Amino acid sequence: MNPRGNAHTLVQARRRDSLDKRQRALTALTTLEQQGKKITHTAVARTAGVSTWLTYTEGIREHIEAAQRRQQQSVPRPVPARNPGATLRTELELARQEIRALREERDQMRQALQHQLGQQLDDLSATALSGRVDELRCHNQRLADQLRQTTDENTVLKARVVSLDQDLAAARTSLRRMIRSENTAH
Structure with a gap:
């Protein structure tokens, strides 16, 4: 047996294992980001099935931090209400506009109904009216x-x-x- 051959084989196996774990961590990071889940070192480690220590190593940490920045930028922050009175006044004005629109619609419908009834009266034939008068x-x-x-x-x-x-x-x-x-x- 060649001791050097066994060591070389072990180093190669560790290197392949390390590359595989790094690749799984990067794949897990991509998956979490696509799913819109919160990206943390622990979440990446759990999803990839690796240690949290690996997620803090050089080459992985930078990708996680970049994904966290992208996630923070894409999340819309709620705008604080500066003046609640202004919001209420705006809502009141919108409600008033809606009421005006509804009243106009009601008036238009009433006028359309009056026209329709008038048309129905006009459509009655003169013979039908004469017959009714004779009756x-x-x-x-x-x-x-x-x-x-x-x-x-x-x-x-x-x-x-x-x-x-x-x-x-x-x-x-x-x-x-x-x-x-x-x-x-x-």
């Missing part, structure tokens, strides 16, 4: 005839009531005379 005239004539007949019957009945009242009054008078004459005779 109403006939109905009115029937009602007038019924009224005349009922008035005539009422007049006849009133005359009969007057006649019966007179007959009743005459019968009472005659009955009184009879009762008096009977009473005086006895």
